[in-house]
Amino acid sequence: MALFTVSRVIDGDTFEVKNGWEWNNKKGKMVRPTGYNTPEKGEEGYAEATLKLTNLILEEKVDIRTAYKIDRGRLVADVYYGDNNLADYFLEYKT
Numbered sequence: 001m002a003l004f005t006v007s008r009v010i011d012g013d014t015f016e017v018k019n020g021w022e023w024n025n026k027k028g029k030m031v032r033p034t035g036y037n038t039p040e041k042g043e044e045g046y047a048e049a050t051l052k053l054t055n056l057i058l059e060e061k062v063d064i065r066t067a068y069k070i071d072r073g074r075l076v077a078d079v080y081y082g083d084n085n086l087a088d089y090f091l092e093y094k095t
Helices: 046-057
Strands: 002-011 014-023 026-033 061-071 074-081
Touching (some): 002 046, 014 061
Antiparallel strands (some): 002 061, 014 026, 061 074
């Protein structure tokens, strides 16, 4: 797809991008990277995973590559930061 600037981190595996994305005639801002799944709000590890993603990509550029579907308004896609798949930074949550 393209490079996007991350404007907001929602949790450890969901974030928003500035100016939004467009895919298959749909538009949105939320992105759900593939390859890992962090704890949900209220679960152990949630705060740590959210802080880790925030420190890593907030206001940074990410490369959204192959998109697969839209799930609950989120574009589910392979996301890269630098030369690495975002999932590589979250090995403890890799799926």
